[in-house]
Amino acid sequence: MTCTTTEPLEELALDAARQLEGASAGTIIRWAHETFGEKFTVTSSMADGVLSHVASQAVPGIKVLFLDTGYHFAETIGTRDAIATAYNIDLETVTHPLRVPEHEAEYGKLYEIDSDLCCAIRKVWPLDRALAPYDAWAAGVRRAESPSRADTPVVAWDPKRRKIKIHPLAAWTDDDVDAYVAEHDILVNPLKQIGYLSIGCEPCTRPVAPGEDPRAGRWAGSSKTECGINT
Numbered sequence: 001m002t003c004t005t006t007e008p009l010e011e012l013a014l015d016a017a018r019q020l021e022g023a024s025a026g027t028i029i030r031w032a033h034e035t036f037g038e039k040f041t042v043t044s045s046m047a048d049g050v051l052s053h054v055a056s057q058a059v060p061g062i063k064v065l066f067l068d069t070g071y072h073f074a075e076t077i078g079t080r081d082a083i084a085t086a087y088n089i090d091l092e093t094v095t096h097p098l099r100v101p102e103h104e105a106e107y108g109k110l111y112e113i114d115s116d117l118c119c120a121i122r123k124v125w126p127l128d129r130a131l132a133p134y135d136a137w138a139a140g141v142r143r144a145e146s147p148s149r150a151d152t153p154v155v156a157w158d159p160k161r162r163k164i165k166i167h168p169l170a171a172w173t174d175d176d177v178d179a180y181v182a183e184h185d186i187l188v189n190p191l192k193q194i195g196y197l198s199i200g201c202e203p204c205t206r207p208v209a210p211g212e213d214p215r216a217g218r219w220a221g222s223s224k225t226e227c228g229i230n231t
Contacts, residue, residue, distance in 0.1 A: 009135065009157065013164045016155040025051075025168035026058040028154055032136055032166050033059045039135040040166075041065055042089075043127070046076050047199045049083045049187040050180055051140040051169060056087040064089045065130055065137075067229075069122040070100040071111070071201035079189040086187060094130040096122055111203045115219055119227040122201075127229055128161060136164040141230055144173050145198070146215050148225060200227065 012035075020028050032040045041063045042055045055062045066080050084091040096103065103110075103122070110118035131137055137158075143150050158165040169177075181188060191199055195207030197214035206217040215225060 009162070009164050010159075013155050013157040016164075017153040020154050022171075023154070025054045025172070028166060028168040029055050029058040029062075029138065032138060032164075033062070036134075036136045036164075038063075039133070040137070041131070041134050042138045043067070044083075044140065045199065046080045046083065047140075047189050047192065048177075048181065049079070049087060050177060051138070052083050052087050052089055053184060053186055054168060054180075055138070056089050060088045061090055064091050065094050065127070066091060067094045067123060067127050067130075069201050070096065070103070071122065071203055073189075073191060073199065073202045073205075075189055075191045076199060079187060082187050092130075094126050096126045109203075111201065115204060115222065115224055116228070119229075124228045131161060131163065134163065136166060138166040138168055139230060140169050141167045142169050142172050142177075146213060146225070149230075 016031065016035075020031060023031075029042070042051060043065045044052050046066055052064050055064065068077070068080075080091070080093070083089070098106070107113075107118075107121070110121070141149055141152050143152050152167050152170045154167055154170045156165045156167065172180075180186065189196070189199055195209075196205060196217060197208050198218050199205060200218050204219050206220050208214060208217045218225070
């Protein structure tokens with residue numbers, strides 16, 4: 001299956017979702033690279049190195065984008081640096097033109113006032129700009145992460161960005177992730193060891209209690225569940 005000018009990307013995504021359901025994560029990534037070449041990239045939040053490792057094994061030297069909002073935990077930045085060194089990837093860090101002090105001088109501590117707008121400015125807009133040269137991108141979204149992600153296809157049409165979005169790990173359970181981490185000695189953000197099961201910006205993330213939804217620590221106390229990147 002290859003991408004052609006006569007086949008709209010949306011139709012290609014639907015066909016690929018059917019054909020690649022049940023395929024291994026590596027197979028899905030290789031398909032994306034064979035189909036889109038340098039117009040395909042991978043994104044990683046650096047909660048762990050699973051997706052980066054899978055991608056590096058499938059396509060050595062693959063481009064991986066990391067979005068640095070300026071509000072990340074030091075542990076997340078350290079995990080990024082370790083993964084960039086340990087795995088055969090071409091890591092690019094994406095940032096907003098305004099550094100945090102300049103941002104807060106203009107907007108205040110926006111995460112306290114309007115978290116949706118903060119995510120739009122510090123996350124969604126910079127990533128949209130970074131993804132502009134690409135026709136397809138991969139993210140580490142998994143169906144097991146939350147009810148809102150339960151129907152995530154392995155390949156989807158991203159109508160907001162008008163690109164193909166690929167979820168190589170969509171079908172992976174938590175046990176699958178744990179087994180892969182153990183088998184390959186995958187780098188994991190140390191915050192996970194102290195209850196941070198879903199890791200975002202430091203001001204908006206807390207540890208989760210036993211039995212809580214893994215994403216309960218994101219924007220706790222509000223109805224917000226997504227930053228806007230994956231919706």
